[in-house]
Amino acid sequence: EPEVTQTPSHQVTQMGQEVILRCVPISNHLYFYWYRQILGQKVEFLVSFYNNEISEKSEIFDDQFSVERPDGSNFTLKIRSTKLEDSAMYFCASKYGYYEQYFGPGTRLTVT
Amino acid sequence: KNEVEQSPQNLTAQEGEFITINCSYSVGISALHWLQQHPGGGIVSLFMLSSGKKKHGRLIATINIQEKHSSLHITASHPRDSAVYICAVGGGGSNYKLTFGKGTLLTVNP
Numbered sequence: 001e002p003e004v005t006q007t008p009s010h011q012v013t014q015m016g017q018e019v020i021l022r023c024v025p026i027s028n029h030l031y032f033y034w035y036r037q038i039l040g041q042k043v044e045f046l047v048s049f050y051n052n053e054i055s056e057k058s059e060i061f062d063d064q065f066s067v068e069r070p071d072g073s074n075f076t077l078k079i080r081s082t083k084l085e086d087s088a089m090y091f092c093a094s095k096y097g098y099y100e101q102y103f104g105p106g107t108r109l110t111v112t
Numbered sequence: 113k114n115e116v117e118q119s120p121q122n123l124t125a126q127e128g129e130f131i132t133i134n135c136s137y138s139v140g141i142s143a144l145h146w147l148q149q150h151p152g153g154g155i156v157s158l159f160m161l162s163s164g165k166k167k168h169g170r171l172i173a174t175i176n177i178q179e180k181h182s183s184l185h186i187t188a189s190h191p192r193d194s195a196v197y198i199c200a201v202g203g204g205g206s207n208y209k210l211t212f213g214k215g216t217l218l219t220v221n222p
Contacts, residue, residue, distance in 0.1 A: 033209065043155070043198065043212040056209055089153050100145060100160040101210065106153045 002026045004104035006092050012110045016081050021107045023075045023092030032075045033093040033101065034067065036060070043091065049075065082111045114139040116213040118199050124219045131186040133216045135199030138180065142208055146173050146184050147198040149215065155198070158184070189220045 005024045013019050025032055034046040047067055048055040054067065066078045075094075079086055089108050093101040115138040125131055135144070146158040159166050159173040161182065166173050170189075175182040186193055196215040202208035 035210070035212075037153075042214045043200070043210075045209040045211065048209050058209075091155060098142075100157045102157065103147075103155040106155075108153070 002102075004092055004094055004102050006090075006104035006107050008107060009105065010108045010110070012112065013082055015084060015111055019079050019082055019109065021077045021079075021090050021092075021109070023077075023094075023104055024073055025075055025092065025094030026096075026102055027073070029094035029096050029102070031055075031095050031097075031101075032067075032069070034077045035091045035093065036088040037091065037106075038085075038088045046077070046090075079109075082109075084111050087111045114141065114201055114203070114211045116199055116201055116211055118197075118213040118216050120216060121214065122217045122219075124221065125189050127190055127220055127222050129189050129220075131189050131193070131218065131220075133184045133197050133199075133218070135182045135184070135213055136180055137199075137201045137211075139203065140177075140180070141201040141203040143202055144175055144182050145200045145202070145210060146182075147200060149196040149198060151195075158197075186218075189218075191220045191222050194218055194220050 007022045032049040037043045047057045047061045064080045068076050089106045091106045092104040095101045117136050119134045143162045148156045161175045170187045172185040198215040199213040200210040202210045
């Protein structure tokens with residue numbers, strides 16, 4: 001069964017450093033999402049992406065964040081200058097149309 | 113902004129018991145999702161509902177659009193069902209974001 005993959009599974013970085021989280025969505029899917037979950041809290045929406053552009057973004061998704069689909073298969077989330085409060089599990093998700101979203105296994109980001 | 117409330121927050125059951133987890137939301141939606149999250153964090157989609165009822169094995173999900181309420185039932189619960197169950201809702205067109213509840217931690221003891 002096709003699945004969404006994410007790399008790395010765990011990333012440790014120092015405050016102020018740039019990180020790129022990578023996702024490979026399911027190949028025929030059209031809609032792509034990033035969500036995050038701070039430890040002990042609920043999952044929160046960050047950004048949605050369709051037709052090579054951002055469809056919607058949350059208040060969390062400020063100028064420090066960017067997304068890209070550079071080659072038609074990967075979908076990346078970049079955080080330019082990480083803060084301690086960016087420590088969280090980041091989930092990528094994708095879907096084909098009006099169907100359920102498929103989630104990747106997540107990348108645990110730890111900012112020290 | 114949709115508010116998603118789940119109850120209970122924590123649930124402990126004995127193996128074989130019938131489990132019900134409830135979800136209510138404040139604003140009309142296109143679809144409601146039930147998700148499962150195991151320790152270690154991965155999220156698995158269980159159901160997507162826009163009306164009525166769906167069944168998959170021992171899991172049953174129902175939704176009442178008028179009352180803005182959904183329930184997830186697990187029949188003949190098993191220790192492997194132990195996980196966090198999350199309700200999430202979305203609205204407006206195909207490209208909808210999900211708004212999540214806080215989740216219900218289910219522990220099934222043998």
